[in-house]
Amino acid sequence: xxxxxxxxxxxxxxxxxxxxxxxxxxxxxxxxxxxxxxxNAADIxxxxxxxxxxxxxxxxxxxxxxxIAIAAAESAIAIAIMINIYRQLTHLGVDKLTKLKF
Amino acid sequence: xxxxxxxFIVLTAMIALGSIATVLTKSIVRxxxxxxLVLLGTAGLYFLMGYTFLGSVQTMVYAGGVIVLFVFAxxxxxxxxxxxxxxxxxxxxxxxxxxxxxxxxxxxxLCLHGFDVAALxxxxxxxxxxTTIGKNMLSTxxxxxxxxxxxVSVLLLACIVGGLVIARKR
Amino acid sequence: xxxxxxxxxxxxxxxxxxxxxxxxxxxxxKVWSHxxxxxxGTCSLGIVTVLSYMTAWQYFFQTERLADGxxxxxxxxxxxxxxxxxxxxxxxxxxxxxxxxxxxxxxxVSLMVHIYSFGYMHGERGFQRYxxxxxxxxxxxxxxxxxxxxxxxxxxxxxxxxxxxxxxxFYYTTAPAIAASKKAFIVTRFADMFFxxxxxxxxxxxxxxxxxxxxSEVQMADGAAAFIPCDPQTALVKNAAYAxxxxxxxxMFIGGAGKSAMFPLHIWLPDAMEGPTPVSALxxxxxxxxxxxxxxxRMFPIWIEYAPQTLSVVVWVGAFTAFYAAAVACAQSDIKRxxxxxxxxxxxxxxxxxxxxxxxxxxxxxxxxxxYMASMFHLFTHAMFKxxxxxxxxxxxxxxxxxxxxxxxxxxxxxxxxxxxxxxxCLAIAGIPFFSGFSSKDxxxxxxxxxxxxxxxxxxxxxxxxxxYMFRLYYGIFWGTENKELHAEHTPHEAPWTMTLPLIVLSVxxxxxxxxxxxxxxxxxxxxxxxxxFVTASGAVYGVHFDTQVALTSTCIALVSIGLATWIFxxxxxxxxxxxxxxxxxxxxxxxxxxxxxxxxxxxxxxIIFARISTPIAWFDRHVIDGFFNFLAWGTHKLSALxxxxxxxxxxxxxIWFFLGVLAxxxxxxxxx
Numbered sequence: 001x002x003x004x005x006x007x008x009x010x011x012x013x014x015x016x017x018x019x020x021x022x023x024x025x026x027x028x029x030x031x032x033x034x035x036x037x038x039x040n041a042a043d044i045x046x047x048x049x050x051x052x053x054x055x056x057x058x059x060x061x062x063x064x065x066x067x068i069a070i071a072a073a074e075s076a077i078a079i080a081i082m083i084n085i086y087r088q089l090t091h092l093g094v095d096k097l098t099k100l101k102f
Numbered sequence: 103x104x105x106x107x108x109x110f111i112v113l114t115a116m117i118a119l120g121s122i123a124t125v126l127t128k129s130i131v132r133x134x135x136x137x138x139l140v141l142l143g144t145a146g147l148y149f150l151m152g153y154t155f156l157g158s159v160q161t162m163v164y165a166g167g168v169i170v171l172f173v174f175a176x177x178x179x180x181x182x183x184x185x186x187x188x189x190x191x192x193x194x195x196x197x198x199x200x201x202x203x204x205x206x207x208x209x210x211x212l213c214l215h216g217f218d219v220a221a222l223x224x225x226x227x228x229x230x231x232x233t234t235i236g237k238n239m240l241s242t243x244x245x246x247x248x249x250x251x252x253x254v255s256v257l258l259l260a261c262i263v264g265g266l267v268i269a270r271k272r
Numbered sequence: 273x274x275x276x277x278x279x280x281x282x283x284x285x286x287x288x289x290x291x292x293x294x295x296x297x298x299x300x301x302k303v304w305s306h307x308x309x310x311x312x313g314t315c316s317l318g319i320v321t322v323l324s325y326m327t328a329w330q331y332f333f334q335t336e337r338l339a340d341g342x343x344x345x346x347x348x349x350x351x352x353x354x355x356x357x358x359x360x361x362x363x364x365x366x367x368x369x370x371x372x373x374x375x376x377x378x379x380x381v382s383l384m385v386h387i388y389s390f391g392y393m394h395g396e397r398g399f400q401r402y403x404x405x406x407x408x409x410x411x412x413x414x415x416x417x418x419x420x421x422x423x424x425x426x427x428x429x430x431x432x433x434x435x436x437x438x439x440x441x442f443y444y445t446t447a448p449a450i451a452a453s454k455k456a457f458i459v460t461r462f463a464d465m466f467f468x469x470x471x472x473x474x475x476x477x478x479x480x481x482x483x484x485x486x487x488s489e490v491q492m493a494d495g496a497a498a499f500i501p502c503d504p505q506t507a508l509v510k511n512a513a514y515a516x517x518x519x520x521x522x523x524m525f526i527g528g529a530g531k532s533a534m535f536p537l538h539i540w541l542p543d544a545m546e547g548p549t550p551v552s553a554l555x556x557x558x559x560x561x562x563x564x565x566x567x568x569x570r571m572f573p574i575w576i577e578y579a580p581q582t583l584s585v586v587v588w589v590g591a592f593t594a595f596y597a598a599a600v601a602c603a604q605s606d607i608k609r610x611x612x613x614x615x616x617x618x619x620x621x622x623x624x625x626x627x628x629x630x631x632x633x634x635x636x637x638x639x640x641x642x643x644y645m646a647s648m649f650h651l652f653t654h655a656m657f658k659x660x661x662x663x664x665x666x667x668x669x670x671x672x673x674x675x676x677x678x679x680x681x682x683x684x685x686x687x688x689x690x691x692x693x694x695x696x697x698c699l700a701i702a703g704i705p706f707f708s709g710f711s712s713k714d715x716x717x718x719x720x721x722x723x724x725x726x727x728x729x730x731x732x733x734x735x736x737x738x739x740x741y742m743f744r745l746y747y748g749i750f751w752g753t754e755n756k757e758l759h760a761e762h763t764p765h766e767a768p769w770t771m772t773l774p775l776i777v778l779s780v781x782x783x784x785x786x787x788x789x790x791x792x793x794x795x796x797x798x799x800x801x802x803x804x805x806f807v808t809a810s811g812a813v814y815g816v817h818f819d820t821q822v823a824l825t826s827t828c829i830a831l832v833s834i835g836l837a838t839w840i841f842x843x844x845x846x847x848x849x850x851x852x853x854x855x856x857x858x859x860x861x862x863x864x865x866x867x868x869x870x871x872x873x874x875x876x877x878x879x880i881i882f883a884r885i886s887t888p889i890a891w892f893d894r895h896v897i898d899g900f901f902n903f904l905a906w907g908t909h910k911l912s913a914l915x916x917x918x919x920x921x922x923x924x925x926x927x928i929w930f931f932l933g934v935l936a937x938x939x940x941x942x943x944x945x
Contacts, residue, residue, distance in 0.1 A: 001107060001221045001222070001223060002106075002107070002110050002150070002221055002222040003221045004217045004219055004221070005212050005213065005217065006110075006114070007147070008212055009208075009209060009212060010114055010117055010118060010147075012205055012208040012209065012212070013117075013118050013121060013122075013205065014117060014118075014121045014140065015208075016201040016202070016204050016205045016208075017121035017122050017124065017125050017201070018121070018125070019197075019200065019201050019204065019931060020125050020197050020198060020200075020201040021124065021125030022924070022927055023193075023196075023197035023200065023201075023924055023927055023928055023931070024125070024189055024193065024194055024197045024924075025125070026189070027130060029130060029172070029175060029176065029179065030130055030133060032172075033124060033125075033133055033134065033137050033172070034124075034125060036137060036141075036164075036168065037121055037124060037125070037137065037140065040140065040141060040144055040164075043144070043160075044144060044147060047147075047148060047151060047153055047156060048151070051151045051152070051153065051222070051229070052217075052219050052220075052222070053217075053219060055229055058230070058234070058238055058245060061153065061156060061230060061235075062238065062239075062247050062250075064156055065156060065159060066247075066250055066254055068159055068160060068163050068164065069163070069254045069257075069258065070254065070257065071164075071168070072163050072164070072167055072168055072258075073257055073258055073261040075168050075171060075172070076168075076171060076261055076262075076265050077261055077264055077265055077268070079171050079172070079174075079175045079265075080264070080265040080266075080268040080269035081268055081269075082175060082179065083175060083178055083179065083269050084268050084269055086178070086179040087271075092179060094922075094923055094924065095922060095924075098921065196928065197928070200928065200931050200932065200935065203935060204931070204934075204935055204938075207935065207938055207939060207942060210942065211942055
């Protein structure tokens with residue numbers, strides 16, 4: 001017996017762990033990890049709503065599927081950018097990346 | 103207690119603890135490892151819900167692809183300076199308060215809402231057979247996802263080219 | 273007669289050519305570059321002169337007269353420049369007796385000055401610039417007299433002012449020239465402001481910028497009703513005209529008074545003598561300064577029909593100015609200043625002559641015509657002999673390198689041509705028969721006597737003063753005490769032929785016109801040879817006959833004045849003059865200082881307007897207006913300094929605010945709603 005509240009609560013924990021990480025991490029790479037956590041929490045919610053509330057539909061399922069694809073693309077690009085930044089500046093501190101700011 | 107429920111409890115513990123450990127650990131390599139645990143646990147949840155295809159995509163793309171990318175990135179950049187202790191205490195506490203208050207509000211909503219749905223008792227693979235997925239993915243009727251599918255494939259292509267252009271050595 | 277367009281355009285082209293193209297051809301040397309600029313200017317002016325004479329010939333002798341014997345008004349060219357609803361600003365060419373007469377005057381004097389300047393300005397820096405400005409001036413002045421409507425006239429009026437400013441300030445490296453050019457510009461601009469207001473009132477209430485309403489109904493704008501007590505349609509139109517037109521005409525007269533140096537706006541003209549002497553001859557004696565007279569003559573049909581009583585303003589301003597300027601001229605020592613004040617006085621004569629025109633009745637219907645004709649005639653003759661006097665003064669200054677009479681004296685031995693032409697012009701301005709000034713001045717005095725006897729005697733007295741100060745000048749330069757030291761050091765010599773030729777031409781005109789018109793006036797030559805058959809108020813022929821009483825009186829008075837001047841100033845020493853100075857030192861000093869009018873202006877502008885009015889306004893502007901805007905800027909600066917911390921550029925800080933916002937919205941949705 002798995003209740004919907006348990007599944008949604010689990011994804012909420014994952015979501016807010018991601019938010020905490022986003023707000024406190026210094027390295028952009030670690031911030032990206034937190035973003036992955038948040039995306040994953042959203043994925044779980046799509047799947048759970050589809051499975052528990054509308055078992056005949058497919059929307060949540062496909063949304064989760066596409067989100068995974070987009071998350072993969074996004075992290076690939078982000079990591080490419082970061083490697084490039086690191087090559088130029090030799091650090092990834094989010095508070096020190098001010099070269100493009102002014 | 104059935105094995106189904108035991109499995110769920112194990113996965114829940116793995117995901118919850120893994121998420122928290124991901125954002126709290128001081129070593130970036132460990133954080134990546136904990137994230138791998140969380141992603142695998144999520145795949146396990148999909149299996150429990152009977153979404154076997156989604157679970158295997160999660161395993162292959164996330165656990166197999168993205169995490170490997172992260173590990174490479176960590177090794178290439180050797181980002182040593184990800185220290186939580188470098189933050190001011192105020193900032194840490196502030197972020198924790200925001201996260202906990204948000205979680206509290208969420209949980210309140212969940213409890214107060216009172217979902218009127220049956221609980222899951224066992225994995226049911228028939229609910230989303232492979233033929234339905236395949237047909238929906240490649241059809242253009244009202245349940246079809248051919249256009250987003252194509253869009254995502256173009257996006258991935260652009261992503262490959264972009265990644266190469268950005269990261270290549272000049 | 274479409275070739276008249278070239279009269280206007282040729283000087284413009286030569287101005288652009290001389291003004292823009294650098295004539296300094298390296299191989300040919302500096303002298304040639306001077307000559308090139310001068311030759312282009314002079315040639316174009318020569319063509320303009322020929323065209324003007326052709327126009328005059330065709331207009332006066334070959335155009336068919338109208339049924340009443342008057343000359344027609346021709347418009348060979350006219351184009352709508354700016355249409356503004358009912359009103360429209362036109363540009364065009366208008367030929368009528370006065371504009372054709374002015375064409376002849378302007379082109380003749382201008383050509384003489386162009387030729388004269390070859391000698392006078394030889395080797396000056398800015399020779400090319402000088403000729404460019406001369407062309408600009410000729411174009412503007414021709415445009416002014418050929419204007420088809422009052423707005424076009426105003427346009428060229430301002431252009432004339434600009435060229436005058438540029439030429440007075442020709443020696444822009446010397447402080448007096450700068451001050452004089454600024455003074456001239458500001459004073460005339462101040463007067464022109466009234467002119468513009470007058471034009472706008474005129475245009476607004478009459479819906480027209482034309483010089484006369486002949487052939488068209490005077491149409492009044494809606495606002496004109498405020499001026500009118502009664503309402504029938506025809507009466508409305510007439511009354512509005514009677515109420516508004518005098519105001520606008522007087523405002524225009526103020527503009528004209530500024531340009532024509534009428535008291536109290538005359539102060540710029542004596543200072544304008546800082547410019548090169550040929551410029552003084554052309555602009556500040558012969559042509560530009562009579563623009564005010566010309567303007568009144570132009571608007572004359574409207575003056576005489578709608579504001580005949582207001583003309584007395586013109587009379588008294590003119591009469592006072594004539595006397596004042598003559599009095600000052602008697603005491604000046606700078607020869608150009610004497611000539612400048614004499615110019616003011618003579619222009620005042622023309623003004624008075626226009627002013628004494630009253631619409632007569634019955635037998636005296638021709639009163640209007642006499643004053644008008646006399647004024648225009650005097651304008652013509654004065655332009656010729658005053659240009660001659662100024663150019664002669666230029667020769668003298670060229671010879672002795674000074675403007676002061678003390679440096680001169682006894683020059684008759686050295687400069688015969690200058691001396692004889694100067695004498696002829698002096699006789700003309702003094703009003704001796706058989707010289708041109710006699711005929712015109714005598715008509716003016718006759719017209720004044722017909723207006724009233726006070727005015728007549730007043731002007732006769734001024735004429736006597738004129739003869740006196742002109743011969744004081746003549747004897748001071750060519751006779752009197754010779755400054756032997758200076759002349760031994762630098763022997764004066766006669767000017768080159770380029771300078772003496774214009775003098776001879778102008779004095780021949782003076783004598784020729786004078787002889788013909790005097791004989792015609794006494795009935796020896798046919799009446800049609802006189803000026804009255806060409807230029808009159810109505811355009812119809814006006815038979816001029818000298819009033820024997822007036823002619824005899826004024827001739828006698830002029831002879832007496834000349835005799836007096838001869839007695840006082842001719843000798844090697846002047847004991848009588850010295851005694852007179854000793855007897856009334858204050859009077860002489862006051863007259864020499866021009867009755868301290870410049871000082872009064874200085875006091876009014878600096879001590880009263882600047883100190884009492886402008887300074888508080890400036891304070892208000894600096895502190896209150898500027899302070900308000902400074903406060904706005906300061907407030908914005910402070911406020912932005914306060915909130916600029918929000919825009920830190922730090923992603924995580926933004927994220928904190930974002931999540932706080934999300935939580936707040938969520939909280940409100942869950943717990944409040």
